[in-house]
Amino acid sequence: MLFPIGNDDELSSNVCITPCICGNAKSSIDQQNQDCAMEFLQGLHDHFSAIRSQILLMEPFPSIQRIHNLVRQEEKQQEINIGTIPTIDSAAFQAFKPPSQPLGKRQRPFCEHCNKHGHTLATCYQIHGFPNT
Template identity: 30%
Template structure:
């Protein structure tokens, strides 16, 4: 288990994807039709909501079930607020959860596939920091993968 600390808007921004998400930058959306873009964004938000709910501790099973039975399933902000209220209720009534000061809240969360991905991604990023290109003197790549030699991929924005 890991301890997930949420502190005000920064955590909410992470959950809603309002901060920069590395995976979104690596795989930009190539859809052109506005309706398709809107549908895809909604799917991504639902996936993030499901990831958040899947990572909650067993103590939140009743709340998770209630949220998943709602039609339509609420957005990540509403789910987060409902879970936070339940954590505060449990802390007040049962004294079982650690509620921080101010807008902070501490919840126990199971390690999910997405958190394992973030750990793997951080390891890969650290390895890339060690790379140096002998062709362009750039960092984080080698001559074998240099875009100046092999051409820029369609997804690369900083040409």
């Protein structure tokens, strides 16, 4: 699981109250169930902000079980998407970045053998000899 949202034990710890038989406490029970669902939504990682926003806009407000199922579906979708996108280690990427040069100036060739500017290893006189004159 890439972004842990909890297991079924955690879901069951958010036990919602079942309505009484007579129905007199329906509004308070509905409010307690909605509070339970809101607590679950607030505990989600920021990667789930889109689904959280969608759930909060649903009318009527869904049950905690429905919310949990929607978040699990989103989690599985994110796992699939992340598995298909290649990632680049930013430190490794920076290591291969060519040195920046001021605009308008051309970089002079540099010989790594004699540590001098003006020529490269391919044309270094110390390696290849001086031309015959």
